Amino acid sequence: MITKNRKLRSQECGVSRMNVEVRAAGVERTVVEEVYVHPVDPVKVVCVRPDRRWVRRPRCGVCRERAPLYDRGHRRRWRSLDDGLLRVYLEADLPRVACRVHGVVMAAVPWARHGAGHTIPFDETVAWFAAGASKKLVAELLRVNWHTVGSVLERVMADRDKEGGDRLAGVRRVGIDEVSFAKGQRYLTVVVCHDSGRLLYVVEGRSKKTVHGFFDLLGQTRCDELTHVSADGAEWIATVVAERAPSAALCLDPFHVVKWAGDALDEVRRQVWNQARQAGMTEHAKQLKDSRYALWKKPQDLTDKQELKLALIQETNKPLYRAYLLKEQLRAVFAPGGPERVYLLDAWLRWASRSRLKPFVKLARTIRARRADIANALAFKLTNARVESLNTKIRLLIRRAYGFRSVEALRAMILLCLAGYARPLPGRT
Numbered sequence: 001m002i003t004k005n006r007k008l009r010s011q012e013c014g015v016s017r018m019n020v021e022v023r024a025a026g027v028e029r030t031v032v033e034e035v036y037v038h039p040v041d042p043v044k045v046v047c048v049r050p051d052r053r054w055v056r057r058p059r060c061g062v063c064r065e066r067a068p069l070y071d072r073g074h075r076r077r078w079r080s081l082d083d084g085l086l087r088v089y090l091e092a093d094l095p096r097v098a099c100r101v102h103g104v105v106m107a108a109v110p111w112a113r114h115g116a117g118h119t120i121p122f123d124e125t126v127a128w129f130a131a132g133a134s135k136k137l138v139a140e141l142l143r144v145n146w147h148t149v150g151s152v153l154e155r156v157m158a159d160r161d162k163e164g165g166d167r168l169a170g171v172r173r174v175g176i177d178e179v180s181f182a183k184g185q186r187y188l189t190v191v192v193c194h195d196s197g198r199l200l201y202v203v204e205g206r207s208k209k210t211v212h213g214f215f216d217l218l219g220q221t222r223c224d225e226l227t228h229v230s231a232d233g234a235e236w237i238a239t240v241v242a243e244r245a246p247s248a249a250l251c252l253d254p255f256h257v258v259k260w261a262g263d264a265l266d267e268v269r270r271q272v273w274n275q276a277r278q279a280g281m282t283e284h285a286k287q288l289k290d291s292r293y294a295l296w297k298k299p300q301d302l303t304d305k306q307e308l309k310l311a312l313i314q315e316t317n318k319p320l321y322r323a324y325l326l327k328e329q330l331r332a333v334f335a336p337g338g339p340e341r342v343y344l345l346d347a348w349l350r351w352a353s354r355s356r357l358k359p360f361v362k363l364a365r366t367i368r369a370r371r372a373d374i375a376n377a378l379a380f381k382l383t384n385a386r387v388e389s390l391n392t393k394i395r396l397l398i399r400r401a402y403g404f405r406s407v408e409a410l411r412a413m414i415l416l417c418l419a420g421y422a423r424p425l426p427g428r429t
Helices: 002-013 017-025 052-056 120-130 135-142 146-163 208-218 220-225 235-244 254-278 282-289 292-296 304-316 318-333 341-353 358-369 371-380 385-401 407-418
Strands: 030-037 043-050 069-083 086-099 103-106 173-182 186-193 199-204 228-231 249-252
Touching (some): 017 030, 043 069, 146 407, 173 385, 186 208, 199 407, 208 220, 208 235, 249 371, 254 282, 254 292, 254 318, 254 358, 292 318
Parallel strands (some): 043 086, 173 228, 228 249
Antiparallel strands (some): 030 043, 186 199
16 A cells, blocks of 8 residues: 555656656666666666667767767676665666777767766766865765775866866966975976966976976967966976067066075075084084074064074174075065065175175076066066965875875866866756
C-alpha cells in the first residue's frame, strides 16, 4: 500500500524514479535504464545511455566534432556524486568513432569529459572544494585518491580555458614577478593585471623564454597597447619588455630598490665588524653584530634598546652610521609624492657616489643605470605590491595542499583560485 501511494505521488508530480536519478546525478541529455545496488560492493549502479538526439549525432570525444561510428566499444563506469553513504557509478556502453583528425577514439558522452573516470558534476564538485580546502581533506570527503584531485583540476581548468573567451582583452597595465614553489630553485613566472587584480599568466621557470611566452600569448597588437609594466630589477624581465613592448613604461618596484640599499648597509656592517674583530676590539665587534635589526628597522619602529644602540653607532662608527643614513634617505625618496621625487633621487645618487663606502658606490652605479625605470615608478606611482600579494596567496595554496604531484596540477589550482575561474557548486547559482 505504501509503495503504491509513493508511485501515485510520483505520477501526480510528473516525475518518475528514473528522472529523479538523472536529476540527482546532475547530468543532462541522459536516459536511465536501470538502477541497482551491487550485491558485493556497497555501490549503487545507474545504467544510462545518451538520449536519442545525442545517439543520432555521434561526436569525437576529443574535439566534439561529428564523426561516424567505428564500433560498439565496451561497457564502462563513471564515478558520480554519492547517494548518502553509497558510492554511485553511471554505467553505459561506450562506442568508438572514427574522427578525421584524431583517428579512432572514444565517442563523446553528455555526462563526462573525454578520458575522465568521473562525471562532470563530480569533477566540478572536486574543483569547488579544492579551491577552499587541502587536497587531503577533499580526497577524504569525496573518497578519491589524493593524486586524483590534481588530475581533476587539470581537466576542469582545460575546459574553463576554452570557455573563458579572451581573458587578455583590454589589458593595459601588468606586473611581472617570480615565486618559488619547490626546493631546488624551482620558480613560477606570474603576470597580474594591475587594473582588475586578476592573474593573467602563470608558467614554470624564470627566464626570458617564460616572459616571451606571455607576450606571444598576448599578441603583437595588444603588446603595443600596453602602457605600464611593473617588475623587480631582474634583467631577464627588463630585456624582454624593452624588446616586445617598447612603448610601455617599465616601472621598477621601489621595495626592491630599498632592499638593495638594505643589502649594501648589511655589507658595510659586516666589513666594520670584521675590522673591529681583527683589531681585537671584541666588545665593540659584539655590539656591531647585534645591531643588525636596529639598522634595518624604520626609525619610528625602533625599541628603546635599539635607539640606544643606534646612538652608540653614531658616536663610535661614522662609516656605518653614514650607511644607515643613506639607506633611510633612499627610503624617503619613495615616500608619498609625485615626479618631483626624482630630484631627491638624483641628490641621493650624488651623495652615495662620494660616500667612500664601496657597497653604496656600487649601488649608485646600479641605480643610475635604472634611473629611467625608477623615475617611471615615481611618476606613475606603480609598484609590484599587487603581484607580491598574489605571490603570498600562491604560497598559501602550496602550503595548504601539502605539495602537488605535477606543476600542471599546481598551475590549475592557482588559476582556479586567482584567475577568476571559480564557479558555484553544481546545481546552484
